[in-house]
Amino acid sequence: MSGARKVHIKSFGCQMNVYDSHRMADTLAPEGFAETATPEDADLVILNTCHIREKAAEKVYSELGRVRALKQAAARDGRRIVVAVAGCVAQAEGREILRRAPSVDLVVGPQSYHRLPALLARVERGEAVIDTEFPVEDKFDILKAPSREATRARGVSAFVTVQEGCDKFCTFCIVPYTRGAEVSRPVAKIVAEVEHLADAGVREVTLIGQNVNAYHGEGPDGSPWTLGRLLERIADVRGIGRLRYTTSHPCDVEASLIAAHRDLPSLMPHLHLPVQSGSDRILVAMNRRHGRADYLDAIARMRGARADMAFSSDFIVGFPGESEQDFRATLSLLDEVGYAGAFSFKYSARPGTPAAEMADQVPEEVKSERLQRLQAAIDRRQAAFNARSLHRSFDILFEKAGRRPGQIVGRSPYLQAVVVTAPSTAIGDIRSVTITEIRTNSLFGALNATPVRAREPMPAEAGG
Numbered sequence: 104m105s106g107a108r109k110v111h112i113k114s115f116g117c118q119m120n121v122y123d124s125h126r127m128a129d130t131l132a133p134e135g136f137a138e139t140a141t142p143e144d145a146d147l148v149i150l151n152t153c154h155i156r157e158k159a160a161e162k163v164y165s166e167l168g169r170v171r172a173l174k175q176a177a178a179r180d181g182r183r184i185v186v187a188v189a190g191c192v193a194q195a196e197g198r199e200i201l202r203r204a205p206s207v208d209l210v211v212g213p214q215s216y217h218r219l220p221a222l223l224a225r226v227e228r229g230e231a232v233i234d235t236e237f238p239v240e241d242k243f244d245i246l247k248a249p250s251r252e253a254t255r256a257r258g259v260s261a262f263v264t265v266q267e268g269c270d271k272f273c274t275f276c277i278v279p280y281t282r283g284a285e286v287s288r289p290v291a292k293i294v295a296e297v298e299h300l301a302d303a304g305v306r307e308v309t310l311i312g313q314n315v316n317a318y319h320g321e322g323p324d325g326s327p328w329t330l331g332r333l334l335e336r337i338a339d340v341r342g343i344g345r346l347r348y349t350t351s352h353p354c355d356v357e358a359s360l361i362a363a364h365r366d367l368p369s370l371m372p373h374l375h376l377p378v379q380s381g382s383d384r385i386l387v388a389m390n391r392r393h394g395r396a397d398y399l400d401a402i403a404r405m406r407g408a409r410a411d412m413a414f415s416s417d418f419i420v421g422f423p424g425e426s427e428q429d430f431r432a433t434l435s436l437l438d439e440v441g442y443a444g445a446f447s448f449k450y451s452a453r454p455g456t457p458a459a460e461m462a463d464q465v466p467e468e469v470k471s472e473r474l475q476r477l478q479a480a481i482d483r484r485q486a487a488f489n490a491r492s493l494h495r496s497f498d499i500l501f502e503k504a505g506r507r508p509g510q511i512v513g514r515s516p517y518l519q520a521v522v523v524t525a526p527s528t529a530i531g532d533i534r535s536v537t538i539t540e541i542r543t544n545s546l547f548g549a550l551n552a553t554p555v556r557a558r559e560p561m562p563a564e565a566g567g
């Protein structure tokens with residue numbers, strides 16, 4: 104490969120993968136690779152895979168079938184497409200990918216992205232390359248920062264990885280095996296990255312990590328800083344109007360994080376705090392390290408610091424051994440917390456995890472029936488939460504043009520999509536909006552003449 108080259112990166116799964124895809128593109132840019140949205144005209148196709156969802160590996164192999172057809176068509180035109188598989192499936196499957204999909208040239212695990220230029224040079228020399236090591240060097244030191252242009256093109260809201268890996272070992276989860284042990288980036292490097300983003304026009308930063316509130320990176324004073332302290336420092340960066348973080352674990356909701364929600368107006372009052380189940384018996388079987396009461400206590404402490412805190416969660420239904428009584432405990436937790444929204448999934452076994460070996464797997468039809476009931480309850484909760492926004496005013500960060508001409512779309516503090524009629528010059532602004540209409544997937548509103556900087560909280564009672 105030589106001259107101007109194009110890379111197409113397809114991301115599956117969570118925000119960590121979206122962030123990783125951006126950093127891979129940034130690392131390849133100095134090598135002469137420009138990003139392309141279509142694989143057809145790419146010289147390099149990277150599938151950045153996720154292992155969380157059911158049959159993840161199978162989905163990657165079927166996607167690779169499509170890429171192989173592209174590769175063959177390009178070869179007939181005398182062009183070479185290099186195919187790389189990255190992400191958690193790459194880490195989990197390793198050499199198996201090259202065996203089952205010989206059109207793949209490179210398999211690269213999440214800890215080795217900084218080595219991409221060197222790995223691609225080996226591919227160019229004709230090698231099939233696998234790198235799924237956990238290297239000793241810090242990949243964040245070597246990964247390239249995005250250019251101003253790339254940052255601008257990605258919009259006014261950006262992710263910043265502050266922590267990777269997980270030491271919790273929930274019995275259903277593959278992450279501790281694919282992403283490795285918890286590692287936190289130093290405060291100074293994170294602040295420098297946020298300043299760079301702010302300088303390029305980013306207004307909202309979401310700090311991300313598999314277990315983000317277990318953050319313990321080295322502070323400028325040499326001591327480990329908590330996530331709460333890090334948020335306090337980043338809130339000082341000029342130009343950053345909004346802060347979020349995800350994904351959190353209930354065991355790591357500690358005092359400085361609660362204080363940050365109390366003290367930092369730019370820290371949004373919305374927290375994704377996965378609980379997975381409302382049953383203590385199942386929480387033990389999942390090795391979640393907390394009970395239902397601990398979870399409710401974390402929610403209560405947050406709401407004690409900021410009354411308008413809204414919560415979302417992930418739920419797994421049909422975990423091995425889950426009885427109807429256990430499932431009802433999940434439904435009752437939903438009522439007790441009053442979530443603004445939630446994601447729910449049927450349990451599916453991940454090879455290599457303890458839960459995959461557990462006896463008492465729940466039949467598929469029982470899982471499906473419970474999932475339907477849970478989703479209906481979540482939908483009712485979400486609709487009730489949204490209904491309470493009607494005629495209220497919120498600060499909205501406008502992110503992009505809407506579907507209809509003259510419309511722009513932004514996010515409320517509670518992550519609701521809000522559509523208004525306004526000029527596109529307002530994209531990137533945080534403006535006060537009164538909500539005038541509630542629809543299923545978005546809220547509609549009108550710009551207020553004067554900015555509302557004072558908080559107008561959502562009532563704490565969820566209703567519905």
Ligand code: SF4
Nearest residue numbers: 269271272273276278
């Ligand atoms: S805390 Fe989250 S990432 Fe860690 S093992 Fe449990 S589910 Fe997986």
